[in-house]
Amino acid sequence: MNIHGQWLEDKISKNDAGQTIEDYLKTKWRIPKKMLHQFRMSKNVHINGEPLPWKNTLKEDDTVSLPFFETEPNEITPHNVEIEILFEDEHVLIVNKPIKIDTHPSSEHDQKTLLNAVAAYFQKTGLKTKPRHVHRLDRDTSGAILFTKHFVASSVFDQLLAERKINRTYIALVQGIIKKEEGIINEPIGRDRHHATRRRVSRTGQAAKTSYRVLKRNTVKNETLIELSLETGRTHQIRVHMSHIGHPLLGDTLYGGNRLKEQQQALHAIKLSFIHPFTHQLVSAVAPPNQQVFLPYSNLFSY
Template identity: 40%
Template sequence: MSYKGSAVKRGEWLELMPGKVGQTDQDPYTAAIGWLEGTLQVPSKLLFRLKQNDEIKVAGDRIRVRLFPKRDYGFEPHWDELNVLYEDDYCLVVHKPVGLKVHPAGDGQGLTLANLVAAHYAGQGEQAAVRHIHRLDEFTSGPVLYAKNEYAQLILDESMRAKGIDRTYAAIVEGILDPSIHRIDAPIGRDRHHAKRQRVSPGGKPAVTRVIRAESFGSFSLVRLELETGRTHQIRVHMSYIGHPLVGDTLYGGSNTFTSYQALHGESLTFPHPLTGEQLVIQDPWPKQFVDLYHKLSGNPRL
């Protein structure tokens, strides 16, 4: 999908000027519906509801669609520092720091990234539901992508299912990684003997991690990895499985001598913009904790 024409948000409505659409013998409304479904790829269930609620208006070469209705945040706003990496009317990407969950656990207690995002929306006068597209472990830092309306959520969810969203991670692992290792293909399932752990298991779900670059120093390696799948704890499980647990990751065999949590950071996030299809590459620099650990283990004063 690639729409490069005029698209302006006006309150709750998106105003589009795609020019002439449809066949000459089609009435304008029918032609507009076909264009929204074909070119803009509005998902069928959303398109049906928009039609049912009279939320598509056509006037000449102008199409107006109510894509930005007001919605409850879904989480109590909490005002605190939030590092915004990218934002427009459709998407928000923010840095998740170490020790902060993306959303509440079952008990619903404690501050989460969702609360900070709700406050961010409130501070801008936006009334949008907090919708995360993917998650990170509590003690993994990096970028988290949010959709700011249902249209963007449906498009980005489909991109996620189709493996159209790429995430690159930096990890500091124990041992010197064999440079011939470029891909780890090992299914992952629950560990029946430990409620919080996952494990490589023949009966698990397919899981593939790409190793794209490595630097070794002493008895440690800096590894950059990409996920082809998104299983729980995938990088942590796979690196432990090949004998190189993450530094600090005691759950999967790593030592906590130098840090008390896994040395894992999401460096970049690449995804197609839900409206234009443009490939967006969002970088998230290493946080201070990760930089300090790298310096301590490598002895390298500069990155």
């Protein structure tokens, strides 16, 4: 696989030979129907340098040129700060988000977000596409976030997220001592009518399921270190669920947690894993905790 300007070039292997161009785009690249139609109408997929009918059969060593890296108008203002890269290939970039930075702008004047920082990295490395975040983390939550490098990857990874094929593992410090070794919180989450940004467990809310297990109990500090995984991705899900069972996150004052000196919430997305839809390899990106509150427990994070 090579990149030449806007083109990603893929040499047809023995396994891919014998497929029609259309089947190859569907199976290897998982390109959705709407995008397939756009490619077909624009005649922008080339085989050995020329657009061919999509019912043609591919042969071993044919070169397929895909317009994945077409120059896009990029309205994202670059923010030149260093980012910690956990994984990178032609299609995606996974970075370790620090606290006190938003994932993306909330207004046109907000230009110091992680998305702006990734836009600066794209500019520095010569990518003329715009970054897109597949998911997000709250401002005061740190950890692994996935960005895509081209519009096809964005569409495919959005689909993987909806299908729950991107696994996210979190660690958190919560108040109090959790007695059970592990548990599942299966409670729907909805908006709080009395607070614009707050969520709450509500019978009329959206289904939400959180699994947790205890990593360490600290009776001296009256806190418990836990690992969590989500089967759904509701806004503030971990924060709402842990508060609901009487163990709010340290620093999470919105949901009953005691304030920390660093004005943060003790929640970190420590691991992001998925089967890569294009290479079919397991990608497992581990984000070293970058919050001071987790340092006393650093020997427990052997992912």
